[in-house]
Amino acid sequence: MAQTTYLTLVFRGAGRGAKVLEERFGDSLKNMVAVTDRHSAYFAIDFLNNQICLAHLLRNLEYLNDIDKEQTWAKDVQTLLREAIHLRNQKTYEVIPKDSWLTRLDELLKKNLDNMRNEFNEMKRGIIRCRDYIFNFLENPAIPSDNNGSERGIRKLKVKQKISGCFRSDTGADAFHALHSIADTAWKNGQSPLKAILALV
Numbered sequence: 001m002a003q004t005t006y007l008t009l010v011f012r013g014a015g016r017g018a019k020v021l022e023e024r025f026g027d028s029l030k031n032m033v034a035v036t037d038r039h040s041a042y043f044a045i046d047f048l049n050n051q052i053c054l055a056h057l058l059r060n061l062e063y064l065n066d067i068d069k070e071q072t073w074a075k076d077v078q079t080l081l082r083e084a085i086h087l088r089n090q091k092t093y094e095v096i097p098k099d100s101w102l103t104r105l106d107e108l109l110k111k112n113l114d115n116m117r118n119e120f121n122e123m124k125r126g127i128i129r130c131r132d133y134i135f136n137f138l139e140n141p142a143i144p145s146d147n148n149g150s151e152r153g154i155r156k157l158k159v160k161q162k163i164s165g166c167f168r169s170d171t172g173a174d175a176f177h178a179l180h181s182i183a184d185t186a187w188k189n190g191q192s193p194l195k196a197i198l199a200l201v
Contacts, residue, residue, distance in 0.1 A: 002032070008184035010177045012170065018044045033140075035147040038130050050133040054081050055146035057127070057134075064120060071116060077108055077127070081134075085145050088138060098135035105134065 002009045002025070013020040018041045021029060033049045036042045037056045058081060064074035084101055109128055113120040127134070137143040182200065183193035 006185070006188050008181050008188065010181050010184075012173045012177055018042070021045060033143055035144055037147075038126055043130075049136055049140065049143065051136045051143050051145070052130050052133045053145075053147045054085060054134070054137075055148055057081060060123060064123060067119065068117060071120070073108065073111060073113060073116070073120065074123070077105075080104055080108065084135060084138060088141075088145060093141050095141065096138040098138045101135045101138065102131070105131065 011024060013024070022045065025032070030046055030048055032047055033051065034042050034045070034047045035051045035053055037053055043050065058078055061074045061078045061081075064071070065078075068074075080101070087096060105127075109124060109131070113124055137145040179197060182196050186193045186196035
């Protein structure tokens with residue numbers, strides 16, 4: 001799925017790999033910002049910019065809190081991320097330098113977690129790999145801190161998938177995605193999804 005504030009494009013792909021997006025969008029990817037989870041394929045693509053979805057990170061950290069309620073490391077990382085999100089919400093249109101936030105994150109990443117469960121070091125390594133893409137939303141107000149908009153955009157597709165299991169044909173899948181793209185774009189622009197679809201018939 002690709003989207004802006006005013007446009008939605010949902011399409012069928014063979015997987016989540018870089019090749020799928022490169023075949024679909026070509027050189028246009030260089031003008032796009034990817035707000036994603038930590039799936040490695042996205043970092044092999046020459047996007048204009050990347051932003052890690054902080055909602056995903058916060059959920060992963062909450063899992064660590066659940067499996068070890070005595071530790072404070074995951075809670076401290078959560079606090080840092082939530083403070084950054086709160087600051088962005090307070091200063092919606094301002095450019096906020098991310099250097100001090102990265103410094104605070106680096107201090108947490110320097111901590112030795114070897115006495116804790118393996119999941120903690122795995123999480124730390126994962127954050128280190130995507131460190132440079134965690135606070136980009138602070139420096140660019142147009143970048144969201146999460147991909148919740150996309151999650152909402154594909155919710156109807158997920159509901160259909162759960163009910164039907166799959167599409168019966170590629171043609172049917174493509175038609176469904178096209179109609180959903182039109183309807184969601186119309187909704188974002190305060191227009192009637194039904195009228196938008198009928199206008200194209």
